[in-house]
Every structure is written in C-alpha cells, then in structure tokens.
Amino acid sequence: MTDPLVKVMPTAYYGSMSIVDAPIVVVIGGGFGGVAAVQALAKAAVNVVLIDKQNHHLFQPLLYQVATSVLPTSNIAFPIRRIFRKQENAFIFNDEVIGIDLPSSQLVFANNRKAPYDYLIVAAGAGTSYFGHDEWAQFAPGMKSLEDATVIRNRILRAFEDAEAETDATALRAHLTFVIVGGGATGVELSGAIKELGVDSICKDYRRFDAKSARVILVEASDRLLSSMSHSSSDSALKALQDIGVEVRLGQSVTNVCADSVEIDGERVFANTIVWTAGVQANSLGASLGAELDRHGRVKVEPDCSVKGAPNVFVIGDMVTLNCAKTGKPVPGVAPAAQQMGRFVARIISHEVAARNKQAKRADANRTTKRSFDGDGTQQKNMLAERGAFVYFDKGSMATIGRAQAVAEVAGLKFHGFFAWIAWLFIHLILLVGFNNRILVFLSWAISYITYSKGSRIISGNPHSNVVSPVGSQAGNSQGQRRTVVKQLLERVQ
Numbered sequence: 001m002t003d004p005l006v007k008v009m010p011t012a013y014y015g016s017m018s019i020v021d022a023p024i025v026v027v028i029g030g031g032f033g034g035v036a037a038v039q040a041l042a043k044a045a046v047n048v049v050l051i052d053k054q055n056h057h058l059f060q061p062l063l064y065q066v067a068t069s070v071l072p073t074s075n076i077a078f079p080i081r082r083i084f085r086k087q088e089n090a091f092i093f094n095d096e097v098i099g100i101d102l103p104s105s106q107l108v109f110a111n112n113r114k115a116p117y118d119y120l121i122v123a124a125g126a127g128t129s130y131f132g133h134d135e136w137a138q139f140a141p142g143m144k145s146l147e148d149a150t151v152i153r154n155r156i157l158r159a160f161e162d163a164e165a166e167t168d169a170t171a172l173r174a175h176l177t178f179v180i181v182g183g184g185a186t187g188v189e190l191s192g193a194i195k196e197l198g199v200d201s202i203c204k205d206y207r208r209f210d211a212k213s214a215r216v217i218l219v220e221a222s223d224r225l226l227s228s229m230s231h232s233s234s235d236s237a238l239k240a241l242q243d244i245g246v247e248v249r250l251g252q253s254v255t256n257v258c259a260d261s262v263e264i265d266g267e268r269v270f271a272n273t274i275v276w277t278a279g280v281q282a283n284s285l286g287a288s289l290g291a292e293l294d295r296h297g298r299v300k301v302e303p304d305c306s307v308k309g310a311p312n313v314f315v316i317g318d319m320v321t322l323n324c325a326k327t328g329k330p331v332p333g334v335a336p337a338a339q340q341m342g343r344f345v346a347r348i349i350s351h352e353v354a355a356r357n358k359q360a361k362r363a364d365a366n367r368t369t370k371r372s373f374d375g376d377g378t379q380q381k382n383m384l385a386e387r388g389a390f391v392y393f394d395k396g397s398m399a400t401i402g403r404a405q406a407v408a409e410v411a412g413l414k415f416h417g418f419f420a421w422i423a424w425l426f427i428h429l430i431l432l433v434g435f436n437n438r439i440l441v442f443l444s445w446a447i448s449y450i451t452y453s454k455g456s457r458i459i460s461g462n463p464h465s466n467v468v469s470p471v472g473s474q475a476g477n478s479q480g481q482r483r484t485v486v487k488q489l490l491e492r493v494q
C-alpha cells in the first residue's frame with residue numbers, strides 16, 4: 001500500500017509560494033475541534049491534512065431532532081471536503097487512523113499503511129460509556145453519530161407501529177414506554193421531544209391506542225437535571241418536563257438493562273425503547289499516545305494542549321481533560337471548548353512555523369522548515385512559556401425542552417421559557433455548517449411549529465417488531481373469527 005500523503009504533497013501550493021517543503025500538520029477528526037483548527041491554519045505556511053473516518057462534519061447538538069423525526073440526517077451533516085474546498089493548503093482524507101506511533105512521528109492506518117506528520121492535532125472526540133457494562137449497548141443505544149440517531153428513530157417509530165398492532169395490554173405498555181438514561185442536556189432534550197412527538201404530532205395518526213399516553217421516563221443518578229447549569233435552570237427544566245408529562249426520576253440509577261426492560265434502583269420497568277445518554281468515553285486513540293489518562297479515557301494534556309514529552313502533538317476537544325488557565329475550572333466537553341482549543345493550537349503552530357521560516361531566511365540556511373522535537377523536558381518547558389496556556393471563554397449553555405420551552409444561561413444572565421427557546425433556535429441555526437442546511441432546518445422548524453407535524457418519520461432498515469399478539473393473529477375465515485378481528489381493530493387498547 002502506498003502512503004496516502006505522498007502523492008498529494010508535491011502538488012500543494014499556498015498562494016504563490018510552493019509549500020512542498022513546508023511542515024505537514026495532520027489533524028485527526030473533522031468535528032468541532034478539528035474543523036476549527038484547520039480553518040485557523042488557512043494562512044499558515046503549512047500543509048494541513050485532515051483525516052476523518054466519516055466524510056461529514058456532524059452537528060451533534062441536533063442529533064436528538066433526527067432521533068425524534070424532526071430533521072432528516074442530511075440537515076445536520078455537511079461534507080468535510082466542501083467546507084475546505086477554497087482552502088488551498090488543506091487536504092482531506094476519508095480514512096480511519098488506528099494508531100499513533102509517537103517515536104517515529106507517524107500515523108498508523110489499516111493494512112499497516114503509515115503517514116508522517118510534523119505537527120499532529122488529535123481531535124477524534126468521544127463515544128458512549130456504559131460504566132463497565134458494554135453489553136447494555138445493544139439494548140440501549142447511545143447518541144453520538146448519525147447511525148445512532150437513526151437507530152433510535154427506528155426504535156421509537158417502530159414502538160408506535162407495534163402499539164397499533166398489539167392486542168396484549170401488558171405488551172402495549174412496553175411498546176409505549178420510553179426510558180432515557182442520563183439527565184444532561186441530551187437526555188432532557190430527547191425525553192421532551194419524545195413526549196411531544198406522542199402528544200402533539202402523531203396522536204391523530206393511530207386508531208387503536210392513545211399516543212398521548214406514551215410514558216417517557218428520564219432517569220438521572222444525581223439529585224438534579226442539567227448539572228452543569230445553575231440550580232434555577234435545573235429546577236425550570238424539571239418543571240417544564242413534568243408539565244408536559246415526562247416522569248423524571250432523580251437520584252435513581254440504572255442497575256441493569258435487557259432487551260425488554262430496564263432495572264431502575266432494583267425496580268424492573270418494561271420498555272422496548274431505552275436510550276443511553278449518561279456516560280462519555282474519550283476516543284481510544286488517546287491511549288496510543290502513552291500519556292496519562294483520566295477515568296473517562298481523556299488525555300491529561302499540558303496547559304498548551306500538548307502531550308507531555310511530545311510538544312508537536314496536541315490533543316483537543318472531548319478527548320482531553322484540562323483546567324482553564326484563568327479560572328482553574330475544568331474545561332467542559334462542549335463544542336465551543338473544542339473550537340477554541342482548535343484555534344488556540346493552530347495559532348501556536350502558525351507562530352512557530354512563521355518564526356522558524358523567518359530565522360531560516362535570515363540565516364540563509366537550508367530552506368527546510370521541518371523541525372525535529374527531541375522530547376527534551378527543558379525544551380518543552382521553554383516552549384510552554386512562549387506558547388501560553390489555554391483559557392476557555394465560556395459563552396454560556398442552553399437546553400430546549402419540547403415545544404417553545406428552553407433554559408439558557410448566557411453572559412451571566414439566566415432566562416427560561418419562550419425567549420430562551422427563541423435564543424436556542426437562532427444560536428443553533430447560526431452554528432450549523434452550510435447555508436443550505438440553515439435554510440432547510442429553519443423551514444423544518446417553522447413547519448413543525450405551525451403544523452405540529454414531524455417531517456422525517458421514516459423507519460429504515462426494517463427493525464424487528466416486538467408485537468406479542470398482533471391484531472388478526474388468530475384470524476381464520478369463519479364468520480366468528482372475522483368478527484373477532486374486526487372487533488380487535490375497532491377496540492382501543494388501554
């Protein structure tokens with residue numbers, strides 16, 4: 001196998017300057033951190049190589065709207081290649097990095113392919129943690145990718161279809177019970193949206209059961225929702241969820257998950273749809289850096305986001321654990337933090353490359369700008385002093401709760417209700433990548449708000465049905481049996 005980078009680099013130019021000999025900055029991950037880093041390197045005399053196993057940048061904050069049929073998948077994903085089509089020093093590869101070989105400064109791909117880097121920015125994000133119970137994943141999917149959101153959408157819509165076909169009252173309750181584990185922003189938003197789906201959007205589409213009676217249970221182990229926000233926002237979110245009929249269980253933990261039920265503090269609740277939004281586990285690439293990790297697998301980086309002993313390797317976004325240099329508080333795992341880290345490390349790289357180029361010109365020395373890092377502790381200490389430490393600028397946080405309700409904390413101000421919801425809508429529209437996506441999402445929201453309909457109620461991939469006793473299963477052609485079927489069809493199941 002040939003090195004994927006070799007063919008491309010000689011054709012790389014930045015403006016009128018050939019950058020064939022310029023350093024290669026590899027960015028792993030085209031999420032919030034990676035994209036911000038590559039964009040911030042647009043004017044640097046470097047070759048930027050962005051590698052992502054997906055071909056799209058994903059706007060994770062709206063995943064729950066895909067899961068609840070508000071938006072189609074294409075509205076919240078944008079081809080990474082298109083983001084950078086005008087950035088001449090950026091090269092995009094759709095590939096999966098499986099390891100990082102620090103001593104030889106190379107990335108490792110499948111089939112033992114390797115690619116070199118001079119600087120490396122690792123921004124590969126995080127996945128779901130089941131707190132040591134990975135076997136629960138098959139029954140309670142997490143929500144991190146478009147595939148996850150599609151699986152959840154299929155299960156939710158399938159559950160309503162199953163309810164329409166069910167004649168067994170106990171099974172019906174399981175079809176109409178939705179358990180969301182984790183009371184962070186994703187759990188709050190998802191549980192509100194599922195309840196809203198049953199109450200406002202689809203209740204008139206089914207004949208045999210009352211979709212409004214769908215039971216949505218939100219389980220949170222701590223004593224409040226949205227623990228990263230203030231107590232008043234937590235209380236508002238709790239009240240708003242309870243007002244629309246979500247059953248919130250605070251201070252309770254999930255102790256087991258099976259195909260047909262979940263155990264909450266020892267109580268078995270039968271449910272065919274369980275979603276896990278409780279835990280986060282950083283991407284396993286962090287482990288191949290040999291650096292110290294926290295219990296979520298996040299890399300303990302230096303204050304400048306570099307890896308101890310490897311000053312040319314940075315880790316950013318959801319993969320790191322780091323305290324803000326100004327407040328001393330842990331930097332949260334949110335999109336703005338990943339973006340700010342991306343820009344911060346890009347600035348460091350740009351400055352260092354520019355400084356070396358100046359030096360090289362002055363000395364009229366060898367034009368190669370490649371720098372070797374000896375991993376010497378003193379060198380890294382001196383560099384750290386020059387580079388400065390990462391400071392997180394907290395722009396605030398918000399979460400929406402069903403129709404026209406949200407909580408928001410921005411610039412020290414707390415507001416709840418309709419205005420918070422409007423703020424939430426506009427901020428998310430602005431942050432979405434792609435003009436088309438913004439227009440399409442805005443239209444979907446407007447239509448959904450006015451008509452109460454959800455535009456993407458598509459079950460794909462034929463997920464299996466959980467119906468225990470379907471209407472007509474006893475059917476024969478005798479008059480009595482036909483009458484039974486008709487009776488079943490007309491009967492409303494409670």
Ligand SMILES: Cc1cc2nc3c(=O)[nH]c(=O)nc-3n(C[C@H](O)[C@H](O)[C@H](O)COP(=O)(O)OP(=O)(O)OC[C@H]3O[C@@H](n4cnc5c(N)ncnc54)[C@H](O)[C@@H]3O)c2cc1C
Nearest residue numbers: 029031032033052053061097124125317318333334335338
């Ligand atoms: C459901 C949900 C809702 C959220 N809501 C909000 C919100 O409302 N506000 C907010 O600020 N934050 C929110 N977040 C958090 C926010 O999305 C993350 O903090 C942010 O995405 C982190 O950015 P990142 O660049 O570190 O990783 P990501 O954005 O996750 O990007 C990682 C990228 O790396 C790629 N990748 C992974 N492994 C490899 C590999 N081995 N090789 C190549 N590529 C790889 C992935 O394909 C992905 O594109 C939410 C997260 C989720 C899951």
